[in-house]
Amino acid sequence: MNRKSADIVVIGGGVVGCATAFELARLGCKNVVLVERNTIASGSTGRCGAGVRQQFGTELNCVLAREAVRIFEHMDEYLDYEPGVEFRQSGYLMLAYSDQQWEQFQRNVELERSLDIDVKMLTPEGAREIVPFLDLEGMVGATFCQTDGHANPFHTAFAYAQAAKRLGAEILTHTSVMDIEVENNKIQAVVTDKGRIATSAVVNCAGAYSAKIAKMAGIDLPVWGERHQILITEPVEAMMGPMVISFHHDFYCQQTPHGSFIMGIGMPGEPKSFNIRSSVDFLEGMANTVMKILPPLGNLRVVRQWAGLYDMSPDAQPILGECPPIEGFYNANGFSGHGFMVSPIVGQAMAELIILGKSSVDISKLDAGRFERGELVFEPAVVG
Amino acid sequence: MRLKEHPILDFPAGREVVFTFDGKELRGIEGEPIAAALHASGVRVLRHSPVSGRARGFFCAIGNCSSCLMTVDGMPNVRVCTEPLKEGMVVETQKGHGHLPID
Numbered sequence: 001m002n003r004k005s006a007d008i009v010v011i012g013g014g015v016v017g018c019a020t021a022f023e024l025a026r027l028g029c030k031n032v033v034l035v036e037r038n039t040i041a042s043g044s045t046g047r048c049g050a051g052v053r054q055q056f057g058t059e060l061n062c063v064l065a066r067e068a069v070r071i072f073e074h075m076d077e078y079l080d081y082e083p084g085v086e087f088r089q090s091g092y093l094m095l096a097y098s099d100q101q102w103e104q105f106q107r108n109v110e111l112e113r114s115l116d117i118d119v120k121m122l123t124p125e126g127a128r129e130i131v132p133f134l135d136l137e138g139m140v141g142a143t144f145c146q147t148d149g150h151a152n153p154f155h156t157a158f159a160y161a162q163a164a165k166r167l168g169a170e171i172l173t174h175t176s177v178m179d180i181e182v183e184n185n186k187i188q189a190v191v192t193d194k195g196r197i198a199t200s201a202v203v204n205c206a207g208a209y210s211a212k213i214a215k216m217a218g219i220d221l222p223v224w225g226e227r228h229q230i231l232i233t234e235p236v237e238a239m240m241g242p243m244v245i246s247f248h249h250d251f252y253c254q255q256t257p258h259g260s261f262i263m264g265i266g267m268p269g270e271p272k273s274f275n276i277r278s279s280v281d282f283l284e285g286m287a288n289t290v291m292k293i294l295p296p297l298g299n300l301r302v303v304r305q306w307a308g309l310y311d312m313s314p315d316a317q318p319i320l321g322e323c324p325p326i327e328g329f330y331n332a333n334g335f336s337g338h339g340f341m342v343s344p345i346v347g348q349a350m351a352e353l354i355i356l357g358k359s360s361v362d363i364s365k366l367d368a369g370r371f372e373r374g375e376l377v378f379e380p381a382v383v384g
Numbered sequence: 385m386r387l388k389e390h391p392i393l394d395f396p397a398g399r400e401v402v403f404t405f406d407g408k409e410l411r412g413i414e415g416e417p418i419a420a421a422l423h424a425s426g427v428r429v430l431r432h433s434p435v436s437g438r439a440r441g442f443f444c445a446i447g448n449c450s451s452c453l454m455t456v457d458g459m460p461n462v463r464v465c466t467e468p469l470k471e472g473m474v475v476e477t478q479k480g481h482g483h484l485p486i487d
Contacts, residue, residue: 132486133487234461235434235481236460236461236481236482236483237479237480237482237484239483239486259480259481296486296487297484299459299484300484301461
């Protein structure tokens, strides 16, 4: 390793780390180093469901997602990325299966509309106009936002990483963080298996492993890994526009631009772990559910399945910002299954916070201190 | 082209059946792979690559390679190299990745 020092070390080469490194460099920080123990997008980013939605139940999540979508909309130009990140605004169709859920959806829509997010409320028949083969049994209503959609997580992370490099950031893959040196509550250095990097600031974007990184700096961070599984089918011609999602069944399903269907479902009782092995009961549960709600998909063959980790936090919300008492230790983790979709705005907000001392989108409520203060931010609309 | 004699394989006489390929009536032996019946009738192009558009023919013959995916009786992505031929089958060249029936 040639470099012996950095202004800021970003830990984690997922989409959040790459976006943060890019935005730091864009704000003029010339000495950014990103450290990734494997390869770019090799962890949760490359394993995620690729959805981008703005339909949330808290103002903060709606605003973060809305701003992220605005960046996604012109990301190929913003990052000068020729292959494209494959952002498609084919919408999110959210299905409600009880009156209580429908009431929550209506409250969400009211909030979303007040924040300039255009969401339609639909009857089950109206939902069927969007997805003609949707099974309506038990469905009470649905909401639809056309500007939601999906993007390619690999391309998005690569786009940020390449753009960061062009602005002078250094990206060290296959480099593991072994320790973080702290003196008088100030960051001194990040020690990797390839050498020591003297620095006064660290951004912890290590996903499910963020608690391990925080521990190195003497911080107890309430973030843990939780396995979530996904399968992908053979491709067919485009037949389903939006991401279809149901909290009742705890499942989501989308057709990628390639034509494959990607789908995931929450498995009850999934323990805290770093386990990313696939299981056959997921395959069975997933198939049973999707065949009930989207019956024609029963004729598709499953091509493969995989698992990844949600980086869970106690209120299923991201942990963003500096982490007292350690000066220079910043968190951008705990995304709890909706990290990819907000990564563009999180990168911007983190960089603004670190370089300018204040972010244009107010993320102060998402600091790690909220757990001690008892100010948890519960989001009613999470899946998987 | 159809082999009738082979040093180590036997070809038991089967029932001749009629099927269609892109609307054209063809004949084959019941139970043989659809691809074999097509090959015997001179059909060499089974699909076109959805990416490059180039012709794809009979290749691995064991259901692994995706070269022979066709739409059979309305169902896309059927591996005709392993799917047995039945009387009256409707075999069609697939457009792109094939259309999944939704009814």
